Amino acid sequence: MQLLIYILVFPFLWIMSILPTRVLYVFSNFLFFIVYYLFNYRKKVVRENLRLCFPKKSLHEIKSIEKKFFRHLCDMFVESIRSISISEAEIRERYKFTNIEEVNKIEEANKSILLMCAHYASWEWIFIIQKYVTTDGYAIYKKIENKYFDQLIRKIRAKYNTNLITNKETFTSMRAHKRLGKKGIYGFLSDQSPKLKSAYHWKEFMNIKVPVHTGAEKLAKELDLAIVFFKTKKVKRGYYETTFKTLTLNPNEFENYQITDLFIEYLEDMIHEEPAHYLWTHKRWKHRNNVPIEFQ
Numbered sequence: 001m002q003l004l005i006y007i008l009v010f011p012f013l014w015i016m017s018i019l020p021t022r023v024l025y026v027f028s029n030f031l032f033f034i035v036y037y038l039f040n041y042r043k044k045v046v047r048e049n050l051r052l053c054f055p056k057k058s059l060h061e062i063k064s065i066e067k068k069f070f071r072h073l074c075d076m077f078v079e080s081i082r083s084i085s086i087s088e089a090e091i092r093e094r095y096k097f098t099n100i101e102e103v104n105k106i107e108e109a110n111k112s113i114l115l116m117c118a119h120y121a122s123w124e125w126i127f128i129i130q131k132y133v134t135t136d137g138y139a140i141y142k143k144i145e146n147k148y149f150d151q152l153i154r155k156i157r158a159k160y161n162t163n164l165i166t167n168k169e170t171f172t173s174m175r176a177h178k179r180l181g182k183k184g185i186y187g188f189l190s191d192q193s194p195k196l197k198s199a200y201h202w203k204e205f206m207n208i209k210v211p212v213h214t215g216a217e218k219l220a221k222e223l224d225l226a227i228v229f230f231k232t233k234k235v236k237r238g239y240y241e242t243t244f245k246t247l248t249l250n251p252n253e254f255e256n257y258q259i260t261d262l263f264i265e266y267l268e269d270m271i272h273e274e275p276a277h278y279l280w281t282h283k284r285w286k287h288r289n290n291v292p293i294e295f296q
Contacts, residue, residue: 006148017084024078031074046280053206068276080124083156095125095240100132102244106226107135112183114225116216116263118191119279120270121232122240127162137162139187140170178223188216193284201257203264208288217259220251227251229266234277
């Protein structure tokens with residue numbers, strides 16, 4: 001069944017991927033109408049998240065952010081399809097790095113790097129970073145259930161020499177690299193909501209206390225990785241720029257969870273600059289009512 005679905009769907013995706021970008025954005029406009037007005041895809045979740053995080057905004061303002069978000073979400077969907085056949089020249093034009101030398105300096109210091117990032121603006125084309133660095137790149141991701149689409153994603157990433165590591169393989173793979181003396185640049189989407197049983201640290205995120213992932217900080221301390229936060233900005237439709245900020249070259253100089261808290265604070269600043277570009281469809285604040293007594 002997985003193969004049948006892939007055989008039926010992939011030709012459609014490939015044909016779309018070779019269309020001119022302007023045509024894809026026309027399709028994105030149409031998709032927005034379908035998703036937002038007809039199917040109401042996760043609109044309730046998005047609106048609840050926005051009202052939680054921006055209690056002082058009027059309903060009119062919330063709806064305005066909501067619509068901008070869904071337009072952006074549809075753009076990201078067609079951009080992910082475009083990734084199947086996009087050329088290196090085009091992706092270099094559309095995804096810029098303002099200070100890649102920040103990463104290059106850490107490479108010269110012979111240190112592995114942990115990139116802390118979030119579901120913001122676009123994380124689909126960040127993989128072109130491998131064309132600007134010499135260290136092998138690894139992205140942590142959740143394996144796709146359909147193995148054929150999972151192989152497709154791996155193939156797309158491999159074009160830019162980025163390796164994918166499933167979240168279940170993360171600790172084992174990175175520890176193995178350390179033992180072998182192999183350097184790497186590891187990308188972590190660190191803003192997801194952990195399971196309650198794995199909630200070791202709670203932090204106010206957009207003024208709401210929730211559990212936060214601490215795995216990136218834990219690994220950085222154990223393996224002595226430099227930690228770099230990257231901020232991505234949508235310059236205009238289909239164009240992005242990323243700026244790097246080194247949080248520390250020596251993570252063990254920080255108290256436990258201090259780095260995680262710093263990441264959350266930077267993420268909040270980014271969201272306040274342009275709320276519509278955060279991924280509001282996720283139930284990021286679903287555990288807000290389960291705050292342990294000791295954290296209240």
